[in-house]
Amino acid sequence: MKSLGLVGAGIASSTAITPKVFDLDELAASGEIRKYPWFVKEIGFKNPTVEVDWKLLKSYDSNNVYKFTTEETEQMVQNQLNTMKKGVANNTPGMTLRDFAVLEGLRTTMLSVPLTRDEPSFNYTTTAPSKPAGYTRKDLGWPKWELNPEENLRTLASAIHLFGGRDISAIEVDEDVKKIFFSNASNKAIRFEDIDAPIETASSISIPNKCKWMVVFTIPQSRLSGFSHVTTGKYGVYGGYSDAAVMMTRIQGFIRAMGWLAVNKGGGTGSQIASNTGFGVVAGNGELGRCDYVLSPKYGALIRLTEFFLTDMPLSPTPPIDAGMWRFCQTCKKCGSMCPSSAISLENEPTWEPSGPWNGTGRKCYPINYKLCLPWRGMPGHGAEAGTGGCSQCQVACVFTKLNDSSIHDVIKGTVATTGIFDSFFRTMDDAFGYGKGFTSPINEIFFSPEQWWNRDLDKFPFKGRVVGDGWE
Template identity: 30%
Template structure:
C-alpha cells in the first residue's frame, strides 16, 4: 500500500461523492484529514514495549525498586492456599462457614454476590476435559461436546437456592454480557419453530459423523447416548421444551485475514475456532450455574455453518461469498454459532444494512477466489452449486459430488458456493480460506471515521455501490503481497479489546 499517500480531507471526499448533505456533511466537516497509511503500516515493532514519551529507560537490572542480590534467596514452594494448611477439622469449619455465607448472599441478592454473579465466577474457571472442535473432536466425549462439562460448576439445586428468574428482556441483556465476556463479538436471539427454523438443525453432527443423530424428544432434560468410540453412534437429544436459540459470532484477526495463502492467516482462523470452543463451554457452564440447560456444538456441529441463523435474527446479511456480513466488522468472523437453551429469551428481527444489495454489483471476492468457488452471476437465485468441479486443483475432481453434502439447500435465494472447490484448494495448498473475507469491501473496522460514513451511505442507497468497490481497490484494501507476509513477525500488534477476544 506504499503507493497511496492521502492528504484528502473527509469533507472533500464526501463532497466529491455528491452526498455531503446535512448529516453526512456535518460529520465529514468535523473529521480530520486522512492519515498517511503508508507511514502507519511501515512502523516496525521494537523489542521494547511502546510507552508514552515521558517514560525513561533505566540501566540493566536497575529498576526503581532497590534490590540487594546478596540478601535475595530462593523461595521454598508449597501450598499456595493458606486455608489448606489448617487441620482437617478447622478446614471443614471454615468451608462450612463459607458455604453458609455464600447461600445467604445469593438468597438476599447481595450486590455482586447474586446467583448469576456466582455462576459467572464459576464458569470463568471451568475447564473442558478435552478439545471439542475440528479435527480433534474424536478425542472428546460427545456428552461434554453437546451439553458442556457438567459437574464442573455448582447448580442452584446443589447450592440449595432457587434458579435465576428474569424477564426475557433482562435475560437477553444478561446473556449478551456473558457471551461478550467469554469471547463472542455479538449476540442475537432466535427460536426453534416447527416447520421453519427447526429445519436448520442438522439431522446428524458433522463433527461426529452421520451415525450420531440429533433428535428432538418430549423429555425434561437433554441427554446423549453414544458408544464411547471414535466413530460414535447414538444420539444427541434436544428437549422439545427448549425453544430459545442464542446466536453468537466469533471474530478472527483482521490483520491475519489479509495474509493470503499463509500459515499466518490460518493461525488467525484456528485461534478463532479455539475461541469458539472456549466460549461454548464457559457459557454452557454459566447457564448450568443459574439453573438452565444449554446445548451446542462446534462450527458445523448441530446446525448449518455460519450465516443462516445470523441472517434470520439480526446479526447481519448473507453475502455473495456465503459468509455473513455484519454492520460492525463485515465478514471478519470465523463462525456464527448457536446455543439452544430453555432460558426464556425474546427474538431479534433481521436487518437490512444494504450489504446484501451491495453484493449484486460487487464481484471482488469472486474475482480474487483462487478456486473459482464463488458464483459470479449478478443476482442470487434458488439454485445449488455445480456437482462437478476441480476447485482449480489438478487431479481433484469431485465426480460424485452431491450438493446436499454441503448443505446447498435450494430453499433460499443466494449465490451458491462450491464448497468442494473451496475446501480442496486450501487443503491441497495449505492455504487459508480467508481470501474472500480479506478482499471484502466491508472488511473494515469503524476506527477511521470514513468507514462508518460509507456504511451509512450503503445502507441508505445503492447508487454509489460500484464506486465504493472501485475505491476499495484503489485504496489498496486487499490481501497483502506475498513478500510482506513475513513482516507480521516484526510488526506492532494491537491487542483487540473485549468483546472480540478474551485471551
C-alpha cells in the first residue's frame, strides 16, 4: 500500500476517511460546496473521464427514443396486470396489496414541475385582510439577493441541501453545454433566445440566453431497489421521482423569492428538456458508468437523478471528477453480465458508435440498447418481463453501490482511484460477498425477502424519511 501512495494519502488515518459534517450555517460560510472522499480528484472543465468530442456532440432529439406499438404496449400492460393479480392472490413477498399500496402512496407526488413560476408572495404568520395574496419582493421594495459567484453557489447549496439535494454542483452554460439539451422534447423544439423569462407553447420551449448557469444536484435512490422484479423494488425509483418533484418545487420558490430565475421541466416525471446524466458528468456529480448512468463516489449507480435547473444568478462552476470509476468499468462488466435483457455492452473497449437511433453522439462509451432495456424497466407501459418492480439490476449490482458506513469500502474505492491493478480482484470479492443479490440495509445486513423489510427494527434504521437523502449521510 505504501508503494501506491495510499497510506500517506490517509487510509491509515481514520480522520482522512471520516466525512466532516456541516450544519447549514457552516456550509454557507465555508468553501466546502461538495465534500467528496479524499481519493476523488477534480479535473479539467468539460473534460470528464469519459471521452467527449464536443464538435461531434449534437443535441439529441428525444423523439428518437424507442417506441413500442400500441398493440405491444397494451399487451405489456395486460401482462403486468396479470402479474399483479397473481402476486396479490398468492401473497407473494414484495407483491402483496400492502406493497402495491406503498407504491401508490409514493406515486401521488410524482408530479410534473413547470418550466418556471412567478415570484412568490411573502406572508407573516397570517395573510393581511387588505392584501390576502401577500406581498412580493417588489411590493416590499427589496432588491435581488446577490453576492459574488462563489457565495451565491454556497447560498444555493445550503438551501438545496436542506430541501434534500446532495453534492450540489454548477456549470457555466456555453455553446458546448447547450448541446446536452434536447433539440426536441414531446414534439416541442427547445431553443435559447434573448428573452426575459422562459416561454412554453404548444410547439416550443424557449429558454432565456441570460440563464448562463446550471445547478446540478444528486437525488439518491433507496436501496430498496435491491428487491428487483417485485413491487418493493420500485419504491426506490418512484420515491426518487417523488423527491425530485418536491425538491424542485421548493427550489423554484426559493430562488424566485430572491429575484432570480429557476428553469426546469420535469421533476417527478423525469427530465424533459435535457440529459440529466450528461449534466451530472460534466458538473462533477460523478463519472459515466458502463451502464450509462452517473456513478457517484458516495452512492455508486444507485441515484435516481442528477437533477438540474438553469438560472441567471452568477455562479462559480465546479469541475468534473475522477475517482477511477470509469476506468474500473472497462474491466468490471458486472452490470452487463447481470443485465437480464443483454442491453448493456460487454465489449472491452468503449466506442463512438451508437447501438441505435435512441443513443446520442459525441461520447466514447458503452451505448445501451434501449430496445432491449425498456421492456424490463417497469415504467408505465413497460416492464412486462421484469414484473411490476421493474429491473434496476445494473444500479444494484454496481460494485460502487456500497454503504460508506463500512470503512473497508472507502479503502477499496481509494485504491481503485489510485491504481487499476486490483480491479479484477475487487470485482471477484464483490461477487463472493453476495452484493447485488438483495437489499443491503443501512446497518449492512442483506435482506433477501421484502418481508424482512416490513419487519425491520425501526430504531436501528437511520432512514430519516423521504426528500432528505434517505438517511445516507
